[in-house]
Amino acid sequence: MPPVKSRREQYSQATKAALLEAATRRFAEHGFAGTALEDVAADIQASRGAVYHHFASKTALFEAVVEALETEMIREVVEAVATTPDTWQAAMTAMEMFLDHCCDPDYGRVVWQEAPIALGWKRWKECEEKFAYGLIEQLIKALVDSGEVPPLPLEPMARITFHILGSAGMALAEAPAQDKRRVRDEYSVAIRHLLNGARRRADSPS
Amino acid sequence: MPPVKSRREQYSQATKAALLEAATRRFAEHGFAGTALEDVAADIQASRGAVYHHFASKTALFEAVVEALETEMIREVVEAVATTPDTWQAAMTAMEMFLDHCCDPDYGRVVWQEAPIALGWKRWKECEEKFAYGLIEQLIKALVDSGEVPPLPLEPMARITFHILGSAGMALAEAPAQDKRRVRDEYSVAIRHLLNGARRRADSPS
DNA sequence: TCGGAAACATACACACTGTATGTCGTATAC
DNA sequence: GTATACGACATACAGTGTGTATGTTTCCGA
Secondary structure, eight states, X not given: OOSSOOHHHHHHHHHHHHHHHHHHHHHHHHTTTTOOHHHHHHHTTOOHHHHHHHOSSHHHHHHHHHHHHHHHHHHHHHHHHHTOOSHHHHHHHHHHXXXXXXTSHHHIIIIIIIHHHHHHHHHHHHHHIIIIIHHHHHHHHXXXXXXXXXXXXXXXXXXXXXHHHHHHHHXXXXXXXXXXXXXXXHHXXXXXXXXXXXXXXXXXXX | OOSSOOHHHHHHHHHHHHHHHHHHHHHHHHTTTTOOHHHHHHHTTOOHHHHHHHSSSHHHHHHHHHHHHHHHHHHHHHXXXXXXOSHXXXXXXXXXXXXXXXXXXXXXXXXXXXXXXXXXXXXXXXXHIIIIIHHHHXXXXXXXHTTSSOOOOXXXXXXXXXXXXXXXHHHHHHSOGGGHHHHHHHHHHHHHHHHHHTSOTTOXXX
C-alpha cells in the first residue's frame, strides 16, 4: 500500500464521513425510525446504494454514529480524569464532564434516547460496555481499592451507577435547551448526595 | 342498557381479552418489532381486521398490554405498602415487591425491555408517570416529610430512584431464569446500601 | 492499454402497517 | 315478525421503507 492513499480511497472515505455526519444530523433530529436512508443519502447528493456500500444495514450505520459520539466523549473524560490524582475527585470530575456532554443535543438524543431503541437493549449494553461502562467500573474499583468506598458487589454497583448517570443523560437529552443547565446542576447535587452516602464516613463534603 | 350485557358484547369483549393475552405472549417472546399483527390475530383464529377493530394501531395494542401489566403490578405493591406503617419499611417493601415482580418474564420483557422501544421514551415516561412514577414520588415525599431523609430536589431524586429500580428491572428482565433470584438479591443489597446512604444518620440498618 | 475491481446508481422483491370496503349476524324499531 | 341499522369482524389494497441483486462508471495497477 502506498504511503499516500489513492484518490479513489480518499473520495470513498470522504463520502463515508459525510454519510456519517448526515446520519448523525438526521438521527438526532428525527430519531432512528423517523429517518429514511433515502433522506440521509439525499443530503449527500447520493443514493441509498452508497449507504449500503459503506454500511451493512441501517442499524450498522446508526451504530457507527453512536460509536463515533461515544469515542469522542470517552476521550474527553479520560483526559480529564487522568490529570486528577484523588480518586474521589476524579470520579466526581468524570461525572460532571459526562453531564456536560449530555447537554450536547446530538450526543444526548442519539446515544441516550435513540440508541437503546434502535439497537435494542442487548446490543446497546454491549456498546456501552465497550465505552462508558468499562470506565465506570474502573473508577468504582479505584474507589474501593483506595478504601474510599466499602466493598460491595461490583457488578450491580457499576450497573446502578451507570443507570443513575443514564437517568441524568436521558433527562438532559429531553430537557429544553434553556433548562439544561439547571437540570444538570440538580442532577449533579442529587448524584453527589447519593454517592456520598455510599462513601465511608470520613465525611468530607463534595 | 340492560343489566346483563348482550351476547354480542360478551363475544366482543372475549375476543378483545383474547387478543390482549395473545399479544402479551407474542410481545414478550418476540418483542414489539418482531411481532406481526397477523400472527397475533392468527393465535386467536382471527384476522388483522379484528385487531384494528379493537385497537387503533399496533402501538395502541402494545400500550394496552403494558397498562394491564402495570396496573396489576401497582395494585400488588400498593396493597403491601398500605399495611406497613413505618415509612422506611414501606419504601423497602415496595422495592422488594417490585424486584420480585420483575422476575416475571412477561412483565420484565414487555415493560422494561420492549416498552421504551415500542412507545418511545416520551410516551413511555408518560405511561410510567401514571403508574410506578407517581408511587415513587409519593414514597419519597413521605420519607422527606417524616424526616427520614433530608430534603433534596424531589424531581431528580424521584427520577434517579426510578432509574435505579429501572436498572434492576432491566437486569432482571434479561437475566436467565435460574439467575434471577441471585441477581435480585444483589440488587436489593446494593440499592439498600445506596438509599441508606441518602438517609439521615440515625443509622439503623436495613 | 486493458482487464478488473472499487464505488456507487438503479431496479426489484418482500414484509408490514394502516385503511377502505365488503359481509354477516344480531339487536332494535315498528 | 319483518325491516333496518349497526356492530364485529374479514378481505383487499395502497403506501412505505428495508434489503438485495444487478447494472454502470471510473480509477488503479500490471
